[in-house]
Amino acid sequence: MQNHLLARLLTLAAAVASLGARHAAPRQSPPRQLPALTPHDSALHALDRLAYGPRPGEVDAVAAGGVMNWIDGQLSPDQLDDRLVAERATAFLILRYDPRDLARLYAAARNERREGRQGGKDEEMGRRLAGEVEQLAVVRAALSRRQLYEVMVDFWANHFNVFFGKGADRVLAPSYIEETLRPRAFGKFADLLIATARSPAMLFYLDNWESVAPGSAPPAVTRPRLGARPWFGRGRYVPGFSREPAQADSQRQRVLERMPKGINENYARELLELHTLGVDGGYTQQDVIEVARIFTGWSIKRPQQGGGFEFHDWAHDDGEKTVLGVRFPAGHGMDEGVRLLKLLASLPATMHHVSRKLCQRLVNDEPPDGCVDDAVAAWKRSSGDMREVVRAIVHGPDFWAPQNIRAKVKTPLEFVVSAVRAVGGDPDTTPRLAQVVARLGQPLYRHVAPDGYPEREEAWVNSGALLDRMNVAVALAAGRLPGVTVALEAVAPATADAEQLIAAVNDGVLGGAMSDNTRRVIRDELAAAPDPVAARALAVGLTLGGPEFQRQ
Amino acid sequence: MSISRRVFVKSGGLALFSLGLDPLFLARAAFGSYRPLPSSTALYRPVLVCLFQRGAVDGLNMVVPHGESLYYRERPRIAVPASEVVDLDGHFGLHPQLAALKPLWDNKSLGVIHAVGSPDSTRSHFDAQDYMESGTPGVKSTADGWLNRYCRHDREHDDTPFRAVAFGPQLPRILAGSAPSLAIDDLQAFGLRAPEGAARDRLTRAFEQLYAGSATGLLSSSSQEAFEAVQLLRQANPAQYRPANDAEYPRGRLGRSLQQIAQLIKGNLGLQVAFADVTGWDTHVNQGGSEGQLAARLAELGQGLAAFARDLGDRLRDVVVLTMSEFGRTIRENGNIGTDHGHATAMLVMGGPVNGGRVLGRWPGLDPASRFEGRDLAVTTDFRDLFGEILARHLGATDLSAVFPGFTPDPTRFPGVIRG
Numbered sequence: 001m002q003n004h005l006l007a008r009l010l011t012l013a014a015a016v017a018s019l020g021a022r023h024a025a026p027r028q029s030p031p032r033q034l035p036a037l038t039p040h041d042s043a044l045h046a047l048d049r050l051a052y053g054p055r056p057g058e059v060d061a062v063a064a065g066g067v068m069n070w071i072d073g074q075l076s077p078d079q080l081d082d083r084l085v086a087e088r089a090t091a092f093l094i095l096r097y098d099p100r101d102l103a104r105l106y107a108a109a110r111n112e113r114r115e116g117r118q119g120g121k122d123e124e125m126g127r128r129l130a131g132e133v134e135q136l137a138v139v140r141a142a143l144s145r146r147q148l149y150e151v152m153v154d155f156w157a158n159h160f161n162v163f164f165g166k167g168a169d170r171v172l173a174p175s176y177i178e179e180t181l182r183p184r185a186f187g188k189f190a191d192l193l194i195a196t197a198r199s200p201a202m203l204f205y206l207d208n209w210e211s212v213a214p215g216s217a218p219p220a221v222t223r224p225r226l227g228a229r230p231w232f233g234r235g236r237y238v239p240g241f242s243r244e245p246a247q248a249d250s251q252r253q254r255v256l257e258r259m260p261k262g263i264n265e266n267y268a269r270e271l272l273e274l275h276t277l278g279v280d281g282g283y284t285q286q287d288v289i290e291v292a293r294i295f296t297g298w299s300i301k302r303p304q305q306g307g308g309f310e311f312h313d314w315a316h317d318d319g320e321k322t323v324l325g326v327r328f329p330a331g332h333g334m335d336e337g338v339r340l341l342k343l344l345a346s347l348p349a350t351m352h353h354v355s356r357k358l359c360q361r362l363v364n365d366e367p368p369d370g371c372v373d374d375a376v377a378a379w380k381r382s383s384g385d386m387r388e389v390v391r392a393i394v395h396g397p398d399f400w401a402p403q404n405i406r407a408k409v410k411t412p413l414e415f416v417v418s419a420v421r422a423v424g425g426d427p428d429t430t431p432r433l434a435q436v437v438a439r440l441g442q443p444l445y446r447h448v449a450p451d452g453y454p455e456r457e458e459a460w461v462n463s464g465a466l467l468d469r470m471n472v473a474v475a476l477a478a479g480r481l482p483g484v485t486v487a488l489e490a491v492a493p494a495t496a497d498a499e500q501l502i503a504a505v506n507d508g509v510l511g512g513a514m515s516d517n518t519r520r521v522i523r524d525e526l527a528a529a530p531d532p533v534a535a536r537a538l539a540v541g542l543t544l545g546g547p548e549f550q551r552q
Numbered sequence: 553m554s555i556s557r558r559v560f561v562k563s564g565g566l567a568l569f570s571l572g573l574d575p576l577f578l579a580r581a582a583f584g585s586y587r588p589l590p591s592s593t594a595l596y597r598p599v600l601v602c603l604f605q606r607g608a609v610d611g612l613n614m615v616v617p618h619g620e621s622l623y624y625r626e627r628p629r630i631a632v633p634a635s636e637v638v639d640l641d642g643h644f645g646l647h648p649q650l651a652a653l654k655p656l657w658d659n660k661s662l663g664v665i666h667a668v669g670s671p672d673s674t675r676s677h678f679d680a681q682d683y684m685e686s687g688t689p690g691v692k693s694t695a696d697g698w699l700n701r702y703c704r705h706d707r708e709h710d711d712t713p714f715r716a717v718a719f720g721p722q723l724p725r726i727l728a729g730s731a732p733s734l735a736i737d738d739l740q741a742f743g744l745r746a747p748e749g750a751a752r753d754r755l756t757r758a759f760e761q762l763y764a765g766s767a768t769g770l771l772s773s774s775s776q777e778a779f780e781a782v783q784l785l786r787q788a789n790p791a792q793y794r795p796a797n798d799a800e801y802p803r804g805r806l807g808r809s810l811q812q813i814a815q816l817i818k819g820n821l822g823l824q825v826a827f828a829d830v831t832g833w834d835t836h837v838n839q840g841g842s843e844g845q846l847a848a849r850l851a852e853l854g855q856g857l858a859a860f861a862r863d864l865g866d867r868l869r870d871v872v873v874l875t876m877s878e879f880g881r882t883i884r885e886n887g888n889i890g891t892d893h894g895h896a897t898a899m900l901v902m903g904g905p906v907n908g909g910r911v912l913g914r915w916p917g918l919d920p921a922s923r924f925e926g927r928d929l930a931v932t933t934d935f936r937d938l939f940g941e942i943l944a945r946h947l948g949a950t951d952l953s954a955v956f957p958g959f960t961p962d963p964t965r966f967p968g969v970i971r972g
Contacts, residue, residue, distance in 0.1 A: 114837060166678040206692075207679075266692060273693055409771065439721055441735070448682055448725055450692055461770045463713050463778030464734040464742075470759050471745050517765030525758050542758060547767035547775070 037400060039063040043070070044511035045405055048552035049362050050074055050394065051147030053418025056490040059511050071394055074148035075387055077186065085144045091429045092139075093125075094132040094174050099200070102129070102171040103303035131431030133164065133174055134444040138434045139427050141417045152185040152390070153177075154413070155361055157445065158452030159354070160196045160275060162205040164445040169201055171303045173445060176201035189354065189384040190345035193275065197267075197341055198309045200300040206450065208267035209299040210260040211292060213317035263317070268292035270450045276344040278353030287324055293317040294328060294336045351379045355389060360455045362393055364404050371398035406513065406551040409457035412440035414552065415469055419476055419544045422509045424487035432483030440468050461550075473545030478537045488540060494532040498523055501539055509543045518546055596870045598905070598946050599817055601826045601860075602699070602726070603806075603853075604684075605877035607834030608677060611897030612883065612929065613846055614650070615664050615911070619643035622918040626884040629841070630891070636842045640664070644911045648842050649851035652858035653902075660908040661861070661868065665938055665967050667896040667913050669879055669931040673924075675893035677834070680878035684935060685726035687956050696729030698955050699825050702943055703731035705954040712822030713781035719809035719828040727827060732777065739790045739812040743782040756782060788819035799863035802855040806830050810860040817867055824947070833877060839890040857902055869904035872946050872970070874939075880929055883918055895928035899938065901969045905946050912967045933967050934959075941966035 037045065043062035047054040050071065054062075062070045073080060089095060097105070105126055112120035137157075141150050157177065164173040180199040184192040196202050203209040268291035272283045297316030301308050311334045321328040321336070326343060328336045344350055355375035359367035371393060378392030379385075393399055410418060416437045420427060427433040434444060441460065447453050454460075475481040477488070488494075492504030502522055506514035522539050529535040543549060617623050618634040619642060637645030638654050644664065646653060656662035672689035674680050683689040687698030703716050716733035718724050723735040736742055744759065746752035756779070763775035793815050801807035809828035816823040832849045839846045853875075861868050880897030896916075902908075914932040916922045924930040940961040943949035952961035 163678070167676075207676075270693065279693075441722060443722065448678070449686075449695060451695055454695075457770055458730050461774045462732050462734070463774050463781055464736065466763075466771070466775050467743060467778050467782070474744070474746075474755065515766040518762055521758055521761045521765065525754075528754070542762060545759060546762040547771050550771055 037402075037405070039067065040512070041405070042067045042400065044513075045400070046071060046394075047147075048406075048418075049399075049408075050151060052141045052150070052414060053421050053552070054511065055421045056424050056487075056508055071148075074146070075186070075391055077146035077149035080145045082145050085140055085146075088139060088143060088429070089136065092132045092136050094129045094136065095178065097129060097174065099171045099175055099303050099307035100305065102174070103168075103307065105129070106171060107304070129174075130170065131434065132429065133177070134434035134438070135427070135429060135431040137177075137444050138413070138417060138437060139429070141413070142420050142425065142427055142433075148390070149185060151361075152386070153182055155358065156181050156185055156192065158447070159357060160192070160202065161447055161450050161452035162201045162445070163448050165448075166205055168204050168303055168307065172199075172201040172204060172300075172307055177445075186387040186390075187385070188345075189350075189379075189386055190342050192386070193345050194338060194341050196275070197271070197295075197298070197337065200307045200309060202267070203298060203300050203309070206267035206270055207264045208295050211264035211267070211296050211298075212260050212262065212312070212315035213293070213296045214262040216296075216315050218312065218314055263289070263292040263296055265289065265292045267295060271344070274451055276350040276353065277347065278349060278356075281347075281349035281353060283324060290321040290323045290328075291340065293319070293321050294323070294340050297334070298337060345384055348376070351376045351384070355379060355393075357455075358389065359393060359398075362390070363398055364407050365456050368398045368401075368404075371396055374398075408455075408552050409461055409550055410552050411453065411455075411460055412442035412465075412469075413437050413444065415550065416440065416472065418552070419473060419549070420484055420486075422491070422544065422549075423476060423540060424490035425476070425484045426487075427484045430483050433481075436472055436481065436483075440472065441465055466550075469550065470545035473543075473549075474541035477541035477544060488536055491540060492536055494536045496530075496532050496535075498526040498535075501526065501536060505536075505539045505543050509540060510548050513548050514543070515548060518543070518548060596820075596867070597822070597824055598948070599823055599826065599871045600942060600947055601813055601871060601873040602828075603873065603875045604681075604724070604726070604827070604829050605833045605853075605875055606677075606681065606829055606831045607877075608680070608879050608881060608893060609833040609875075609877040609897055610835060610839065610846060610881040610891050611666065611877070611899075612880065613839070613841075614647055614850060615640075615666060615898040615900075616645050616647060617643060617666075617915070617918065618645045620918050622883075626918070628885070629889050630839050630885045632842050641911060643915075646854075647847065647850050649847045650854040652854040653900075656858070656861055656902060657909055661903060661906055663901045663906050663908040663969055664898055664911045665901065665913045665933055665969065666898045666911055667916050667929055667931060668899050668933040668935055668938055668967075669896040671931065671934055673895070675879065675895075677878055677893075682725065684876060684878050685724065687936060687939070688958060689936075691958065694957075697724070697726035698939065699726045699827065700729030700731050700733060701955045702947070702949055703733065703825065704729065705951050706947070706949050712784075713777045714784070714816055714821040714823050716825040717813075717816065717823060717827070719812060719826070724827060724829070727825075732774070733825075734781075736812070738808075739785065739815060742785055784819075784821050788815065788821060790815055790819075795859065795863040796865055797862045799859040800855075801859045801863075802852045804852060806852055806856045807859065810856050811863070814860055814863045817864065817871065830875075835881070836886065836890040836892060837888040839885075857900070861902065872901060872903035872905055872942055874942060875900045876935070882927060883923065883929060884927070895924040896931040897929075899935075901942075905970050907969055907971045912969060934965070936961065937965045938967055938969065941969060945970040945972075 040059060040063045043059045044054065046067050047058060047062060105122055108122040109126040112123050144150050160181065162169055162173065162176055164170060176199050180195045184195055265288050269288045271291060272281060272288060273279050277283055297312040299310050299312050299315065301310045313333060316333055318330055320330040323340060328340065352372065356367050356372045358375060359371040363371050374392045374396040375389050378388045382388035398404060416433065420433070437444060442453055472481065476484065476486060479486050491508040492501055495501050502519055506512055522542050525538060525542065526535050529538050612623065613630065613632055616632045616637045618637045624631045632647055636648045638648060638651050639645040640657060653662055670680060670683055670689045672683055682692065685697045686694040688694040699716065713734065716727055716731065718727050718733065718735045720735060721737045723733060727733045744752055744756045746755050760779045763772065767775055795801065795811060795814070801811045806828065813826045830853060835846050838844065857873065860873065864871060876899055877897050879893060879895055881891035881894040883894070886892050916930040916932050920926060922930055936956045936959050940952045940956060943955060944952055949955065
């Protein structure tokens, strides 16, 4: 234990000494002379973990300006000029559609199909918009100057995972990303938690929208609502009343039969297990039931009416509840839920669970205890300000410790985006680059289970996936990956001098981390590739597809 | 000895990390690297092929209870007339578009389980598919799929890169997890892509050397598996494959997947578990009866399965094909001449080891009093009892409780699809 502490202090000293940080480290430590990261290597590490990898020349730029200065800037994304991405975003039509527009569009597309008109204009547009949601995330990751912010948005999109392929979530998803997650990615955890709990996308995904107190029924189904529009999709709850009075009675009967008849525990369980306390967070099945009772009535409007949040007083369980020993007196309606979310956000188990996941993302698949402790301490100091929690992690010694450098394997998203960035690539607005990420196993926003995409390497490294990565690497370097233009001249000159080419590629793509073996293999291959332009593409392709580039 | 990779990480991970050794790499090494399988027929390993009918197949029109008048009363516009069904036992009959399967029924290598499904009442495609793939009905947080858990817990077989393969662009939930499994969209395109053969070989060798010399940990062992797989497949030469016995696979994704599964089986590449999706079963509107939308999907399924059996010939002896679908459809037809989301459905089981020529499972009948929630066909066989029987009695799984956590498998509840 003492050794552990000593080691951490020494590493901290080394980090502070070598980085020339202007910012006070969280703890004082005696200065010691130790081998440590060079400014160049620390810039590369920061760009690997807090960004989607360096673009050509970026390592040197960050090193020259001071890596801690760069990190500070990343922690205040609003101060960073991001005009390029803002301009690019205007080409994404999805940002101009609200859930109501989308619901209308998808309904029209469905009608087209039903009438046998395949490939009609509404269907076409629906498909385009669905692709844009994923592509927009990839474009932002590749081009934004607010890199750490994009990393955090992706972290939250997985922590608060919603599967966009589930029924109405097709329609509700874009606003979930744009309005629920993005504005709060560096905010207070409690705000983010409340926002996701109220978000129509989450309410639909985890079924809370149809969780009702047993025996309750909406005032609306006690009389026929002639001409009401059918609900989205064809799930259980489809109050699509006929316009013909003769059929209305039996249809109303069917609707009553299909009405949700009690509480649904799905959201309550995942809220405790995944969003807040963690699976070992000390709650019981009875707590899950009580939480579900508290959230009865948290529901949504029909997508055709905007799909917004709606609290149904009639569906709310009015009794008293007790969660984790805390009493929630009867009769407080929706306030009970907000009070519960604030309580959960403030519990040590939540701080530990979420901090651990952040350390797993930013530091190591098996996060060091010290890193988690630093994050939790910052959480307490700042009342759950995620900016401060992340700051504590990246200022802590574990982030810079030698055993955590290049210790993580890139996810498919990280691999594809970092490769595109490394070759000065520019993705267009078609969904083709997002489809590459999907083909490598990580279709964005399409993780079915509520736990989000995993951060562990064994989830991503397998024989088929590696071959796919090699193919993507070779195609990208050759300029053959559809939907991206690359600028290899920014990486290396097209030269017949193999040594010069290898040195430039090592520096530009791997930040100098190329192994002797890789150098040798590439040299051998270049001997058989006389054309300088093809040779450069080959050297870059082998490097991007090789083992060093899979790590960060 | 049974070591799961996860346990290995938990118990030894930290110590090994400090030595710079990746525990997962060691875990894989502990199970032995790939050895070519003996070609003696006595050592062919049993194979399970799962076809997922996504969208909820109408089990009542796939295997028609033509002996029940209620079936005809509830489905005036979409029922398959008794005169057109392919009668099986006087009470049930195959949809006429499945006629290609009748010879397999007659030679006892095709069986049917009726009224099978999930104990969970959900009628959401999303949830029900999720449960059928995770193998944990009602529990959403299960991270891996039951086929993957089977592969993890049954380590008697040597791992080969082709042990568990899903045909399609992505690994499905049912195979998600820590045991290595492959998603293959097209067998012929597996491996490195280059315009011509010599360039491809050169590129493959270059990457192989890159990984052999520079990769560490899981990257090293997985890349080794990858290049072994490429090599094996090259020897099997899928581009030259011709189905045996004049088998004709139907055009489309299903036929292509089944043919590639047959190639892997006949190439003796160590395939044990294969998976493919078959879509287009969500027939809310104009479902049709003997002909129409559903009939077209069934025709493709029937022709595909029949071609697969014919192509495999003798090798069908070691193979079981299982169809599954997230739930069945309403007994009563709806206002759009289709059916809505229901509860129990029917599953087909085909292969040499199958106790075929009979409809298995307890038939609950269509009587309103015996229906689920008063409207749908009741589930009398929990899908885990069916899947569990196949894993235990066909693949030889020893620990079903590890594959279906929270469920106590009981051989007395096995429906009896595998011959004793």
